[in-house]
Amino acid sequence: MxxxxxxxxxxxxxxxxxxxxxxxxxxxxxxxxxxxxxxxxxxxxxxxxxxxxxxxxxxxxxxxxxxxxxxxxxxxxxxxxxxxxxxxxxxxxxxxxxxxxxxxxxxxxxKADAMIGARREFLDPTEMAVFNADILKVLAGTGVVRLMQVEIGKTLSGLKEGKVYLPRIIVSAEKAVEHAEYQDQKARENAMKAYKMAEEVGKLNVRGCFIEKDPDVYIRTVAEAHERLRQAAALVEEARLIEQQKDTLLRTPHSPDGRILRKTRLLEKPS
Structure with a gap:
């Protein structure tokens, strides 16, 4: 295909x-x-x-x-x-x-895939790269990446079987973190908080890029947004570390035929 x-x-x-x-x-x-x-x-x-x-x-x-x-x-x-x-x-x-x-x-x-703070006085290629690294860490650590893996996987499986499945999902914090499948309560709470923080980052950057006209205001606004995203990324990094320390971090690799495999123990094989 x-x-x-x-x-x-x-x-x-x-x-x-x-x-x-x-x-x-x-x-x-x-x-x-x-x-x-x-x-x-x-x-x-x-x-x-x-x-x-x-x-x-x-x-x-x-x-x-x-x-x-x-x-x-x-x-x-x-x-x-x-x-x-x-x-x-x-x-x-x-x-x-x-x-x-x-x-x-x-x-x-x-909703957590936040807009970047695209003001010339603030955003250069380095800041852009740092922001994207942080947003990707948030999307991975809150379960969004796995949600995409699962939902697009259903579509591909349907194609093989001659069936039509197209996801129609507005991803909430709860829906995302459900796919992260953290076992530890603090890890789950970190992920929920990080997702919601990233949503607020998007709103701040919209304000800083399109609403505020005073440079002193919009530069501070987008700078605050990027700092909040850094904090959100730190929260999901901590969530994954908690799970790693307990040897309960879920991994879902693909098999060569496209099936999604599962494992939690680091040294076990996925199945």
Whole structure:
């Protein structure tokens, strides 16, 4: 099966969407290709991405974008109408939920996949990289990455069986942490708090980038948002460390045929 990952702009989920289904590069049942417009997500970039995706003739499309309700992303969604495709996006994309459903697509909308503090006075390539490292750690440590693994895995399994399954999920803190499957109560609490903090980071950065006009205010606002995300990343790092120390950290690798295996003890084999 050919899986095409399409990207316009960037969110944290974009960073691993093409990797999380074949983490060891040994699956025999899928091939993955990526079409991206980089950081831009205008209608022109959307046209480019849509054209290249359709030329590849994919069995399944995963489309990652910030704010799926924006003009560029809406063009990609329209181009994918009626195809087996899943939109992966952020909190602002919830406004596009009905639009996506009406086009027959699935979606995984992650409220904690926060917007970056994109003010020129604050954001340089190094700060951008640090932010993305932190947001990815939060998405992994709160269970979002495993939720995507499981839900997209169901879609791929359905394709093999001639069935149609497209997830339509707005990811809450509770839904995410359920997939992390932490055994320790403090680890679960850390993950819940980190997810909710990341949601607030997104709101702060929207305020700092689009609402505040005074440089002294918007620079401090986005700086505060990035610091909160750093703290959220530290919380999930601690959560995983707690589980590692108790030898209860869940791991869910793929088998070569695409099945999701499970293990908790470090030295046991997955099954």
């Amino acid at each position: 050919l899986l095409v990952v399409a990207k316009t702009g960037n969110i944290g989920s974009s960073l691993v969407l093409d990797l999380l289904l074949d983490e060891r590069a040994d699956r025999k049942d899928i091939d993955v290709r990526v079409v991206s417009s980089g950081a831009k997500m205008s209608p022109a970039e959307a046209d480019y991405v849509s054209k290249r995706v359709l030329e590849l003739g994919p069995d399944l499309v995963l489309y990652a974008t910030p704010n799926a309700s924006a003009p560029g992303p809406r063009k990609v969604i329209e181009a994918l109408r009626g195809r087996r495709a899943i939109v992966v996006s952020d909190g602002p994309a919830v406004k596009a939920k009905d639009f996506i459903e009406e086009r027959g697509l699935g979606y995984i909308l992650v």
